[in-house]
Amino acid sequence: MTMMMMKQRRKLHRVQVEKAPRLGLIRPTALGFQLTAYLHDGQTPEDYEEVLDQLAHAWRVHSVRLVSWKPGRVTLAATLVDPLDTVAGLQVMSDGLLRVQVGLLDNGSRYVIDFKVVPHWLNVGATQSGKSNLANALIVGLAPQPVALVGFDLKGGVEFTPYQARLSALATERAECAGLLADLVGIIRARMALCRQYRVKNIWHPRMPEAVRPMPIVVLVDEMAELFLMADPDHEKEEVAAVATRLLRVAQLGRAFGIYLFVCGQRVGSDLGKGVTALRAQLTGRICHMVNDDETAKMCLGDMDRRAVAAARQISSDRPGTAVVIGSDSRWHHARSVHVLEEQAETAAEQFAELAPSWALLTGGPALPLAGAGELDAAEVEEFTEPDLEDVPV
Structure with missing residues (x-):
């Protein structure tokens, strides 16, 4: 009898039953x-x-x-319904210093770019996806604020030149970008000294007197890939190395000293070099519009959430301004920005042109930052020729 029971037990198998x-x-x-x-x-x-x-x-x-x-x-x-079907009734709004409401999230809440909470952003998207529209919305929202705007426009200036009245500096060539980045590194050093003087860790500390608190600077970069591409490595390697290292330094140190990045690009991939991957690690805000390749979506969102990559690849071309966004809560959302005409951004730039501080005021340097910026100083080239990116988290 015992042997029969043992044989019967051997025939029984535990079955996994799904429970509601x-x-x-x-x-x-x-x-x-x-x-x-x-x-x-x-x-x-x-x-x-x-x-x-x-x-x-x-x-x-x-x-x-x-x-x-x-x-x-x-x-x-x-x-029950998609709140992003239409955002036509919304307006771009300034919502406090360095904070701009640019549209709606898929949960019905406002889509906000807040540089004091998320200091640096990566914004990618194909042509007509809404990438440039978002930059226009930021200009409209930041123009009335006591903020300095700096433009890096590697399309020869066609994107940001209409808003030059509100910009404190505009670079349209990579050599000019290298010069402006060197100035930004100098600004960071000066603000470090100021923070040491008042024994604070950043310019927003309550012990920093309002009278001496530096003005925040938002750097808008269009066509990020152009900063790293090399047609002739023998002649462009030093320039690209200088730009890559200075931009990474601004990203790593800028937050505490009031310098913020909004970096845009149509295609961003690891093939552009390890400097791009190192920079991405510092751009904690991610915005991915419709893109033409998997690599760009993965570069923007893959290190955050693989489900966000799949969602971004499903964005349709008939919904411009729609993007997958990872912001302050570190969770991804679908979002859609308000459509902003170029004329609206240009009007805002001209209306608040008097709020743009001169580059001389920000740097203590020459009044025309782009004059002679095409030539790199020999000492700077030597310093940045071989950037050490090995210890930067990826």
């Missing part, structure tokens, strides 16, 4: 509803993130997002 989740109360929201799902033993929030699309189809809603989690439970938010 235990759900909490449904709470209505402005765009749909939220509910809490309690996890079974062995489950993790990632298990729910993997099936959000399936849940959206099962619940017959536009989308489902995991908005928060605590040990043993997750909170899911369902959106």
Whole structure:
């Protein structure tokens, strides 16, 4: 009898049975509803993130997002309709110093670029995707603020020249960019000395007197790839090395001293060199519009969230301004920026032109920053010829 029971037990196999989740109360929201799902033993929030699309189809809603989690439970938010279908009724708004509302997020909240919270941004997108429109929106939002704007326009100046009245400096060639970056490094050093004088760690510390607090500087970079491309390595290697190292130095040190980056590009890939990968690690804000290749989406979002890469590759060309955004909460969202005409940005630049400080005021140097900027100082070239990027986190 005992032998029969042992044989019978050997024939039994443990079968995994899926259990329906235990759900909490449904709470209505402005765009749909939220509910809490309690996890079974062995489950993790990632298990729910993997099936959000399936849940959206099962619940017959536009989308489902995991908005928060605590040990043993997750909170899911369902959106009944797409809030990004139209943002026509919205306006670009200044919402405090270095803070601009530029559109809507997929959860219905405002799409905000806040440089004091997220100091440096990478903005990528193909032609007509909305990448340049977002830069125009920033100019409209920052123009009335006590902020210095600096433009790096490697399209020969066609993007930012219409807004030159509000810019403190504009570089249209790589050599000019190298000169302006050298000046920015000098500004950082001067502000370091000021912070040491008042024994503070950054220019926003309460002990820093308002009378001596430096003006923040936002650097807008268009066509980032042009800074790193080399048609003739023998003659351009030193210039590219100087630009790469100075830009990385500004990204690493700029936040504490009031210098912020908004870097744009159509295509950004690791093939541009290790300087691009090192710089990306410092650009914590990511915005990916529709792109033409997987590499650019991965370069922008891949080190943050692989699901964000897949979402970015699904953006349609008939919805310009739509992007996948990773900002202050370190979670990705679909977002759409308000359409800003070039004429609107140009009008804002001219209207607030008197707020643009001269480059001489910012640097204590010559009044015309671009004059002679095409030539690199010999000492600077020697200093930056071989940038050491090995210790920079990637």
